[in-house]
Amino acid sequence: KPWFTEGSLQWPRNLSGREYNGMNALMLMLHCEKEGYTIPRFCTFDCVQRLNKPGKNGEELPRVSVLKGEKSFPVMLTTFTCIHKETKEKIKYDDYKNLSEDEKKEYNVYPKMQVFRVFNVAQTNLKEARPELWEKLEKENGRPFVHEGEMFSFEPVERLIRDNLWICPINVKHQDDAFYSISKNEITVPEKVQFKDGEAFYGTLFHEMGHSTGAEGVLNRFQPTSFGSKEYSDEELVAELCGALISQRYGMAKHIKEDSCPYLKSWLDNLKESPQYIKTVLMDVKKASSMITQKIDQIARDIEREKTENQERTETPKEKVYYASVAYLQMADDTNRLDALKDKGDYNGLLILAKEYYDGNGMDEQYTYASPLQNRGDDLLIEDQHFAVVYNGSVGGTYDVMLKYTEQEVRDHIRRYGVDRASEDVKALAREMAAEQFAEMTRHKMPVFEMPNGDVLHVNYNRDRDSLDVGTMTNAGMTVKHHYPYDHNMTLDANLQGVNEQLNDLEEYREEQQEAEYSGGMRR
Structure with a gap:
């Protein structure tokens, strides 16, 4: 015989869904088993009274109450009062738990055992007064695991x-x-x-x-x-x-x-x-x-987190981030304050202070990089969703405040402003964009130039040279005859048009002039 009726109950909870723990949970389950309660939801008398409020449209609803003659069941709750030793200020226990170990030593913590009297929902008229809520509780009390086969694995x-x-x-x-x-x-x-x-x-x-x-x-x-x-x-x-x-x-x-x-x-x-x-x-x-x-x-949470991370990696690959320098701090007046926070280990405070040096200007492609670490000795101290701070201990110590951009934002910037003064990392992304655009074009139609003299020239984007290569096709592939630098300030179509115009200006592709043939009669 099982300790508890097989498949009958989930873990005991209060009416809002919060689980009871430890001894309270065990005693409430034994109480349900003894009394035959099928829904392990419990509420205090005050909780029952709070259900008696007007409906969504202000209408009066049937009154919820504890049935006459029903007896409550005790649950125990330990509460903690946290009082500062010197100021006597009280703080919440949840706030106390978030303090550092040194800060906790400044408080006296007084535990207090309190007893609350609870009723099972079956001891109320909830089923008749709030049938929709009762039905919801019944559904939530379904068995938490569906065991597939006899040898299921937990x-x-x-x-x-x-x-x-x-x-x-x-x-x-x-x-x-x-x-x-x-x-x-x-x-x-x-x-x-x-x-x-x-x-x-x-x-x-x-x-x-x-x-x-x-x-x-x-x-x-x-x-x-x-x-x-x-x-x-x-x-x-x-x-x-x-x-x-x-x-x-x-x-x-x-x-x-x-x-x-x-x-x-x-x-x-x-x-x-x-x-x-x-x-x-x-x-x-x-x-x-x-x-x-x-x-x-804890293990279940780890497993769920791993599954979520794997799913996110599969479904939505993490977008690459670029780092744009927005403030380079090397003067003592600036670095001394940051040094003090760094030495204390207050990196959050350091990040907050560093953000104050951002003047609100947009991306400078000349100082935008794929990695925040650009120089020997660079150390990424801290970053959040939008900013990063890099420290370099050489030459007295400098701080580089960097604003983070997604790859898509950098791509949009390239389309608007080109790469004439961009960093090598931004130029590399521009070459990747050109290669993607050219590959997309060739999926529909290979670009070729039909020259005035009848020659057919093929074109390809050379990512390494960042150029449009032009030549003739042979069995061994394309024999390149010309290289034209790719202009990232223009679209792919505009680049191809420019190449075509330059080719047409070359002597070797001009239309051959046919000499006129004359035939004269012979005189006798």
């Missing part, structure tokens, strides 16, 4: 095993026992194919991972004990609940292990003797399960 855990990412080695072997060895600090489990399905494999693994968190230097639960003792029984309960909680977290059923069944009576007896027993066990379960789910969730 990728984050497969990577955890394969890449040895857990706190101890996990050995998957063809044998019959699953166990955690305290002396060797390693987990051994049978191969997945030896289980009836994938869920059974992962549930067993989660159980053993739960044991492994009790190791010395981790959560330190283990004490010298013997098989069958109360301590051993307690540890089995921690591992079983841990396995059940994690399985439920990822949409899998966790059946009670056969070798854990003998401990059921012991667990129930301990609970009857001391209600504090379950609190102690659940605290251990909370710590162990949180440790495991945090690792699995």
